[in-house]
Amino acid sequence: MAGNSYGNLFKLTTFGESHGEALGGSIDGCPPGIALDFEAIQMEMERRKPGQSSIVTQRKEADEVQFLSGIFEGKTTGTPIGFIIPNTNQKSDDYAHIKDSYRPSHADYVYEKKYGIRDYRGGGRSSARETACRVVAGAIAKQVIANVKINAFVSSVGEIFIDKPYQDLDFSKIESNPVRCPDEATASKMEDYIKEIKKQGDTVGGTITCVIQNVPIGLGEPVFNKLHAELGKAMLSINAVKGFEFGSGFCGAKMRGSEHNDLYNADGTTKTNLSGGIQGGISNGMDIYFRIAFKPVATLIQKQEALTTSGEIIESQGKGRHDPCVVPRAVPIVEAMAALVLADFYLLNKIYQ
Amino acid sequence: MAGNSYGNLFKLTTFGESHGEALGGSIDGCPPGIALDFEAIQMEMERRKPGQSSIVTQRKEADEVQFLSGIFEGKTTGTPIGFIIPNTNQKSDDYAHIKDSYRPSHADYVYEKKYGIRDYRGGGRSSARETACRVVAGAIAKQVIANVKINAFVSSVGEIFIDKPYQDLDFSKIESNPVRCPDEATASKMEDYIKEIKKQGDTVGGTITCVIQNVPIGLGEPVFNKLHAELGKAMLSINAVKGFEFGSGFCGAKMRGSEHNDLYNADGTTKTNLSGGIQGGISNGMDIYFRIAFKPVATLIQKQEALTTSGEIIESQGKGRHDPCVVPRAVPIVEAMAALVLADFYLLNKIYQ
Amino acid sequence: MAGNSYGNLFKLTTFGESHGEALGGSIDGCPPGIALDFEAIQMEMERRKPGQSSIVTQRKEADEVQFLSGIFEGKTTGTPIGFIIPNTNQKSDDYAHIKDSYRPSHADYVYEKKYGIRDYRGGGRSSARETACRVVAGAIAKQVIANVKINAFVSSVGEIFIDKPYQDLDFSKIESNPVRCPDEATASKMEDYIKEIKKQGDTVGGTITCVIQNVPIGLGEPVFNKLHAELGKAMLSINAVKGFEFGSGFCGAKMRGSEHNDLYNADGTTKTNLSGGIQGGISNGMDIYFRIAFKPVATLIQKQEALTTSGEIIESQGKGRHDPCVVPRAVPIVEAMAALVLADFYLLNKIYQ
């Protein structure tokens, strides 16, 4: 209820604040007998962690996951996989200046109003550091649905965007640049722009597109738990996300039915795919694709107004090491959440077989 | 798990196909002692039902809700509120022509693949008729959170859209026209356009904007069950929805942090509200607003290709009485789902008090 | 949360008071493609309903279930099975005398304290009439786990009990007498005793034993959702139940490990079965058996003290048509709940296959 679990049959439960001793969690319901690829898990952690390049925050965090249970001789046993990620580089003094104030567009204010108490160190539970646990679980979920291919990438930064359909992109290029944009010319422009923004102590938003291929037909439950509704919830639960659209998305709202309907081929595939691989909440075997909007990071290395706990407006300035643009580091998080959603529906679907 | 329930503390569970004997469901967790306004409930049903005007389907459905339990002497008792909505006007023969074929961009194909069986009469469970139950529960949820004001309206149809911020609109005008668009000039253009589309046997998409006012601070659970993530899921679970954005939405992804941050007033309100009333997944007391994209209805009164169950492509044409544009009738459904989400978080929040 | 649903993958949600218009509910997650045996369902309803014999209440209730959804051409479709059971014979005036008083050992008092309001007609939601919905769902659950054999029977009434192990009983005799006791000599004594008790306007308790055979190995989840823990909860949720024991039960607490351990045969079966077919919360393929204690019915056709809502002690006497002993009619309810538990775990176990 309190919202620190995701999924039903493949269920992730997490805990941890940015500046406590450790983050961690458990994965309940992972099928037994899977020989885990631990390198693949750690590689996803590396993709998310700070300090990878000059365009992301220079904080150093080891982000090493320690598995504590549920694995025996390298294989999952069917019992819960417990894990922790120690916080090794928390500098709480960086945050002393925010103890008595609420930063604009952060969660400080609402946490204090909701709970009557707040761990003011670096955002506490509302810090995006929490997503490290999602990446661990997502990396395992990917191994549960091994045939499914999930590729997320940065499709826009500010006003700069990839002007091609995803079919024309080479996903193997995603990791070839620090922006995680598979179109190299666009990536280069984005990188320059982020550096410029960073120099100004400002931040910028962007979008991520995610393409999921090789999905079996039949995933998703109609009515309230439609596949795209769960994907939407999963994506909207990621820090800084403001919007989600799949298939034709907001453009589809401008179209006519005669343009929008996806006509069938004789084999049940469709000639077009404005549906985005989902009909009535159930996967139809075509590519699933969706786009997610991220707002600009709220912490600026500029002066801006803040509200004190005693009700005064003061000037404040972000310290520490923050991301000028969050989307490059959010790519593995998007993939992780997609994998969690799919693994859950994949297991549920076994009941119909 | 199978996805026919929504909510936790205020939980709606539904059943029913478009052409069975009745739809129905139950609401579990409604607080006791509420003197229900039954007229208000029936009024919401009237807003959703077909045949209200010349721009929506001319099917006649009584859509009368019968309450079977949970209410004693006009008041809720704390026990589950069971209800049914009889199907009085199902013409199953209208659908005989789709028994052996899969209509493009409908759920026929995936239901048959998922379940190995399909109630082919009018979409069965995937019919938007299912949303009648949501409207019943939403109308009760509105009474649980009586101080909260929820107003949804049609903000665009095809390329025609309201070119004003919601603050400049008079919500009391929403019901003054069949499109449910509070801007009368725009409403009139939309109405003409829908009639034109209908004449062609075609359909068109649109968007709905929803504004929620007077929300207490503190609703929503951080991390996975963020308030906007649940709103997003709720909206994406409505038939034909392709996208959801709140606050600055997709536009926010193009902005800089220095433009996007909502600076505080001394009383904790904010000068701007690009956040859309939610910070870190928790309501901050400002207006919550979001926008939802609906694709064009898939059933056309034109010839188009369909796939037969034996794998042939045939020509097919929708019969019956279908909506040329779904958004006017979707307005009360959007409000109902918003009310369900808010009532659930509202009850949960009592635990912190 | 409010407790009107049972199960996860095979989930029953119910509503309805004893003297409202109807009881009803829905079953979510029933696998598709099952050709339902409706006679078998109605037969279970007949076993539970009042008025079957001279030793149970003479109330007449039709108890006819009407299915509203989830079934097409006689087969389950995978969508929720909605149903209602109209209340045809509610005599609310029978209960006018309890409007202003709390009957001893009934739920009147706690309902009013918990909810601040109470439907005083015949117990409202706390009436055992609610179990009619469980029987509907249980009868369908039995068809989901068609190979599993569930037999419940009355093993004691007051001090009269069957003095044989269940292995020596002929379950085909259960329905041969109104007590539902398969040992005819004991059944006859029980029947006489219940008639004697009834004549006195008194009531008496009893126990039911349930034996489940042909259970696949592997049902049940270790730790919190052990198979016997769920069976225990399911049984304790039946009206009037005061205790649950399985396998060696309370006798096992007096034994030594060297007596109690079930030694293996080479094929994995065990020589004894004090474990009751469950090890570590997981079925081991041996017979599951358990015993349930029912208190005597609280409504007496004798004068006894009651508390008025204004705090006075008065003399009161039950009217209407009540059971002198509830266990004969509880037999199908026990079987229904056992079937619900097993069907849920059976579906969950498919994930491991």
Place this chain on the structure above:
Amino acid sequence: MAGNSYGNLFKLTTFGESHGEALGGSIDGCPPGIALDFEAIQMEMERRKPGQSSIVTQRKEADEVQFLSGIFEGKTTGTPIGFIIPNTNQKSDDYAHIKDSYRPSHADYVYEKKYGIRDYRGGGRSSARETACRVVAGAIAKQVIANVKINAFVSSVGEIFIDKPYQDLDFSKIESNPVRCPDEATASKMEDYIKEIKKQGDTVGGTITCVIQNVPIGLGEPVFNKLHAELGKAMLSINAVKGFEFGSGFCGAKMRGSEHNDLYNADGTTKTNLSGGIQGGISNGMDIYFRIAFKPVATLIQKQEALTTSGEIIESQGKGRHDPCVVPRAVPIVEAMAALVLADFYLLNKIYQ
């Protein structure tokens, strides 16, 4: 679903095997602002841990809980409380002899059949060591419902039992002897008997009685989630439990209604309390009391037959340091589970206020 969580609003999720690196878990939904008494938590851990006296196992386990999140400056923050309990004294070689065999009345066999894989070291997840996490959470739950008094004690060992109603016992004596029996004369007999049993390399069962006082009226949800049904499930989920009865329990099944009904006093309390403090699944403010049966520990320090994984019957003998009687150490576990159940319903009840 996979059963490693307990509760809804106050939800414990656990992980960990007896011989892995650590046990642990998280508590989601603990109300914010509670100044935790850490000594009280550790004291409960001490009560459960092995090696406390000569009548329990001599294994040494530090059982020190490390909190990783959800607590700031000594107070709960409303975010999940993550914790681990490192396994410091696991001697895996003690268990090498069971790698290729299934011990009678253990969970070895069913784990391997269910999951196709098994962590054979000391029972893995099925070890009672898992209950250490329950004790951590229960100790915190006790602080959430600080006014409620929960006292469990050993009421019988083998054939030796306390022959007094609980009202005649002095609960402050429970911790005065290693058996945790508040009646000193009986405690002394029990202790001698357990020592005798231990000398023989045998084990013995017993019962625990639990009394809960000062419970507010109104806890528990009628129908499926009755207060006693949840208590029963919670108790039956503890390792080695075979039965649960509350109030009059199995004795109540022999009684007449005229004896069993609890007549009211004018203040709403009852003259007798055969109901055990619960009516219709809802607490009525009287003492809640129940009794739980534990089977004898399955591991004997005697030769007995076991089944090998290749299907042979061999002679085997338990090694290591095992409990001759589990009930003294189970007392804090029973209290912990009772506290978890009550805290969950206590929070849920706030919704009605």
